[in-house]
Amino acid sequence: MHTSAAGTPFVRTAALAVAVASVLGAAGCGQGATPAGSGGSTNTVKVTLTDDACKPDKASVAAGSYVFSITNQNSAKASEVELRDGERILGEKENLTPGLAGQFTLELAAGEYNLYCPGAKTDTTKFSVTGTGKSAAAGDATTAQLLKTATTQYASYIKTEVGALVTSTKPFVAAVQAGNVAQAKQLYAPARVHYERVEPVAESFADLDPDIDARENDVPPAKWSGFHKIEQALYAKNTTAGMAPVAAKLLADVQKLNTLVQTETYQPAQLANGAADLLGEVSKSKITGEEERYSHIDLVDFRANVDGAEQAYAPLVPALKRTDPTLAATVTSRFAAVDALLAKYTDPAAPGGYKLYTQLTQADTRALAQAVDSLAEAESKVAGKVVGK
Numbered sequence: 559m560h561t562s563a564a565g566t567p568f569v570r571t572a573a574l575a576v577a578v579a580s581v582l583g584a585a586g587c588g589q590g591a592t593p594a595g596s597g598g599s600t601n602t603v604k605v606t607l608t609d610d611a612c613k614p615d616k617a618s619v620a621a622g623s624y625v626f627s628i629t630n631q632n633s634a635k636a637s638e639v640e641l642r643d644g645e646r647i648l649g650e651k652e653n654l655t656p657g658l659a660g661q662f663t664l665e666l667a668a669g670e671y672n673l674y675c676p677g678a679k680t681d682t683t684k685f686s687v688t689g690t691g692k693s694a695a696a697g698d699a700t701t702a703q704l705l706k707t708a709t710t711q712y713a714s715y716i717k718t719e720v721g722a723l724v725t726s727t728k729p730f731v732a733a734v735q736a737g738n739v740a741q742a743k744q745l746y747a748p749a750r751v752h753y754e755r756v757e758p759v760a761e762s763f764a765d766l767d768p769d770i771d772a773r774e775n776d777v778p779p780a781k782w783s784g785f786h787k788i789e790q791a792l793y794a795k796n797t798t799a800g801m802a803p804v805a806a807k808l809l810a811d812v813q814k815l816n817t818l819v820q821t822e823t824y825q826p827a828q829l830a831n832g833a834a835d836l837l838g839e840v841s842k843s844k845i846t847g848e849e850e851r852y853s854h855i856d857l858v859d860f861r862a863n864v865d866g867a868e869q870a871y872a873p874l875v876p877a878l879k880r881t882d883p884t885l886a887a888t889v890t891s892r893f894a895a896v897d898a899l900l901a902k903y904t905d906p907a908a909p910g911g912y913k914l915y916t917q918l919t920q921a922d923t924r925a926l927a928q929a930v931d932s933l934a935e936a937e938s939k940v941a942g943k944v945v946g947k
């Protein structure tokens with residue numbers, strides 16, 4: 559989940575519980591609803607979520623790697639816990655309804671952090687990290703270097719994709735501002751691809767994420783902006799009327815994002831957590847068609863999300879092969895299976911090269927959900943294998 563500048567929760571899955579249940583059917587237990595594999599980390603912070611707060615079993619820990627194991631004890635008001643460094647979200651677990659549990663893994667340096675659970679009576683709890691600790695895989699110099707290389711490679715990938723996002727958004731915005739509906743529709747999918755590829759680390763974009771990518775009802779109407787507001791005008795109303803300032807803001811926001819990612823850094827667990835959470839989101843909520851509810855180019859987004867998750871995972875593979883070669887083989891094979899399944903839905907004549915969501919059957923969406931969910935389950939174990947023990 560992300561929040562708007564006003565602190566309003568940005569919930570991608572609002573009002574979708576019934577739809578998800580009917581579409582997924584036998585998709586199985588979800589990555590977001592059950593604990594991920596604990597992997598190699600031996601340090602655990604247990605967080606209990608209630609209507610009152612999100613309380614850790616310890617308020618201060620020594621620097622190092624930790625599994626944040628979160629249980630929603632009984633809260634119907636809060637369903638998410640984030641660990642924040644200022645406004646930056648380092649890790650999160652969402653969609654935790656009463657009785658469910660989940661976790662994320664992070665390596666933490668000394669500093670003051672906050673556990674944030676939007677909707678709880680006290681939504682912020684201070685969390686301190688002291689000392690110097692050891693860096694990820696510090697006992698194995700080769701693995702440590704591989705992980706350092708992985709984060710550097712991924713940062714370069716993010717810069718490239720966001721640069722491409724700016725480039726592809728400019729002509730889209732120009733078409734909207736010129737009132738050219740047909741051209742704007744043609745340019746919509748190519749711009750969307752680049753944003754969907756960087757979503758594994760969208761939490762680090764802070765308020766720029768909802769500003770660029772919020773769907774209708776994700777934020778208050780007065781705060782709604784970005785791609786999907788323009789999508790609604792183009793596809794539901796077949797007009798660009800009133801969209802010129804929205805388009806101008808969209809371009810300004812992606813340009814701000816481009817500036818932000820030039821200096822952004824990442825950690826190995828962040829890559830793994832982000833990939834797993836994004837895949838879980840695809841298999842649970844995006845599979846219902848909520849992502850592109852007016853244009854129906856959902857499969858273009860699915861393809862881009864899987865590509866983005868794979869690009870977050872791929873740099874970690876050399877290190878993962880040293881820490882858990884079996885898991886590395888499993889995740890790699892499940893990515894291949896999803897790739898093969900998505901290939902069945904290509905359509906060169908369609909926007910973005912994939913069939914429209916409205917052309918899919920329930921059997922199609924169930925198969926996609928099961929394949930991506932299986933991948934998300936395996937990917938959720940990676941974070942625990944790429945941090946220090």
